[in-house]
Amino acid sequence: MPNPKRKHTRSRRDLRRSANSKLEAVNFVECSNCGAARLPHNVCPKCGFYDGKMVTEVKVKKAKTQEEAK
Numbered sequence: 884m885p886n887p888k889r890k891h892t893r894s895r896r897d898l899r900r901s902a903n904s905k906l907e908a909v910n911f912v913e914c915s916n917c918g919a920a921r922l923p924h925n926v927c928p929k930c931g932f933y934d935g936k937m938v939t940e941v942k943v944k945k946a947k948t949q950e951e952a953k
């Protein structure tokens with residue numbers, strides 16, 4: 884069996900491994916109800932609609948009152 888004569892450097896190894904990877908842009912589609920950008924096949928995070936129906940209620944972030952912060 885032929886064998887490599889010398890060990891490749893970490894740099895050379897990592898360059899080879901990184902050559903086949905690249906960042907891919909996330910795909911967004913427009914929500915049919917509110918028009919916000921959402922991921923395909925996912926419930927809209929803004930209005931909670933999916934396939935034209937209300938699926939989940941969107942939680943509204945509570946603003947911390949001063950009494951809660953104490």
Ligand SMILES: [Zn+2]
Nearest residue numbers: 914917927930
């Ligand atoms: Zn929406």
